[in-house]
Amino acid sequence: LEGMREAVEKSKMDLQDRESGEAKQREMLRTLNDNIEYKETAKEMKQLQRKQEEHDDELRGLPSKEDLERKGQDLRKEIEAMKGDMDQKKGRKGHLEDSILKLKQKLAQKEYTNIDERYKMKSIELQTTKCAQKDLEKYYSALDKALMRYHEIKMEEINKIVKEIWQVTYKGDDIDTIQIKADLENTGNRRSHNYRLVMRHRHLADLDMRGRCSAGQKVLASLVVRMALAETFCHNCGILALDEPTSNLDERNIKGFTDALSNIVNQRKQQNSSFQLVVISHDKDFIDDLARATEVPVYYRVEKSPSTQSSMITKHVCTGEY
Numbered sequence: 001l002e003g004m005r006e007a008v009e010k011s012k013m014d015l016q017d018r019e020s021g022e023a024k025q026r027e028m029l030r031t032l033n034d035n036i037e038y039k040e041t042a043k044e045m046k047q048l049q050r051k052q053e054e055h056d057d058e059l060r061g062l063p064s065k066e067d068l069e070r071k072g073q074d075l076r077k078e079i080e081a082m083k084g085d086m087d088q089k090k091g092r093k094g095h096l097e098d099s100i101l102k103l104k105q106k107l108a109q110k111e112y113t114n115i116d117e118r119y120k121m122k123s124i125e126l127q128t129t130k131c132a133q134k135d136l137e138k139y140y141s142a143l144d145k146a147l148m149r150y151h152e153i154k155m156e157e158i159n160k161i162v163k164e165i166w167q168v169t170y171k172g173d174d175i176d177t178i179q180i181k182a183d184l185e186n187t188g189n190r191r192s193h194n195y196r197l198v199m200r201h202r203h204l205a206d207l208d209m210r211g212r213c214s215a216g217q218k219v220l221a222s223l224v225v226r227m228a229l230a231e232t233f234c235h236n237c238g239i240l241a242l243d244e245p246t247s248n249l250d251e252r253n254i255k256g257f258t259d260a261l262s263n264i265v266n267q268r269k270q271q272n273s274s275f276q277l278v279v280i281s282h283d284k285d286f287i288d289d290l291a292r293a294t295e296v297p298v299y300y301r302v303e304k305s306p307s308t309q310s311s312m313i314t315k316h317v318c319t320g321e322y
Contacts (some may be wrong), residue, residue, distance in 0.1 A: 161228040168260040171252035175199045216250040241278040262293035
């Protein structure tokens, strides 16, 4: 029995020790949980502090109260202005709607029937006209360039022939050659040429012949230019007519003119067997020399009888008989 009491007492003591150990363990567990909670709370505090600092930085970047008030006033003014502009646009919109209604009523009238189709046709006509105008401008430009080039070529040919005939015809030594100058003049949209005849000496500059040459030189230059024009533009012409070509020419220049004219006639006869030369002149020697140089067997003279009746007489060049 005494042993059992000791065992019971021992069991009670063991139970107390166990209860005391469990209390310590519970205390230790509570301490550990408190430490864990503290650390988590401290961690959350640091995170909240960082966020607070970030928010503070953002707040420092925001405008001040005075700036916000001024900005608010400016915005209110803008809103008032926009409201006024909106009211104006509403009024304008109403006016435009009235105008649209009136225009629709006007379009419903008889004179505007099929206006869309008619407008389309007129628009096509307008565009076609513009295209045609552009094409005509291109054609005009091309034609103008072609004419200018043709003019340059023909002026070169004319001046070449003028030089050849003059050097054969003119027997003086004061004028080496003559030339036609074409000065271009632009007046608005029109283009024209001012032609003038210049004389050239081999050692002197070109001078206008107007007012600087004798009557004989003027006549000879006129004949030379006309012959050059005939050679250039009447190449296939079967007749050449001259009326008193030796007026105001001296004997040497008449001889030179005869040589130049005979050369042209002989060239024309080779090109055109039916070529005819008609010369009206009172200079019998000139006619005889020209007939012999051109190998003409006969030529005709017109004479008047004492009764003022005209008659045609045939003269044979070889024999000189009528």
